[in-house]
Amino acid sequence: MCGCTPIILTFDDGTSGQFNLIESGDQLVANPKSAVGIMEEFYKEHPDFGLNGTFYINGTSIFSGKGTVKERLEYLIDKGFEIGNHTNTHPYLNKSSSEEIKEEVGIVNNLVKELTGYEINSLALPYGISSKDYADLLAKGSYKDVEYENKIILLVGAEPALSSNNEKVNLQRLPRVRATGGNKRVDCDLYYWLDVMDKNPKMKYTRLENDSGDKLVD
Secondary structure, three states: OEEEOOOOOEEEOOOOOOOOEEEEOOEEEEOOOOHHHHHHHHHHHOHHHOOOOEEEEOOOOOOOOOOOHHHHHHHHHHHOOEEEEOOOOOOOHHHOOHHHHHHHHHHHHHHHHHHHOOOOOEEEOHHHOOOOOOHHHHHEEEEOOEEEEOOEEEEEEOOOOOOOOOOOOOOOOEEEOEOOOOOOOOOOEHHHHHHHHHHOHHHOOOEEEOOOOOEEEO
């Protein structure tokens, strides 16, 4: 029997440091220096860890590098990564009208669906700021007669999210922990929370399995 605590990796803004394609012979592959390239290499050595993550993209810049936007998105999708919505232009949604919100969410949703057929179901709020008056349109709406629905809406880094089966979890305001990179520690970043959970193990969401891989308890 073993216990494990799941971590979901999320990336905002669709930058080339997170992922970009380069030419290798007659193929397009992930740049080994990008986050995806590093994760692929780690996965080769540790296949039990999995190869997963969600990339929250803006419509104005979707990973620079080789290949078309369609090829970049399909590469990630085919590898098992998820694509999320981070709005078209990364605006302050609390200052946006209802029509602007539908446009900001709808453009990214429609583009990804048109190019790949992929259905986006989550949104990362720019700056972690929602709309007081039009929060419902962030969760569900339509743009140019194409419907969108974000079942999960993420905030900016703050604290670990509750497990999905916790009665107090709010999937429309789901917190995240920010990873600052390097060895520099910042209040409430990943290093901070790992230390806190080590000292308070009951905070951890732990999945227990028997030797055959059957889940016993969360």
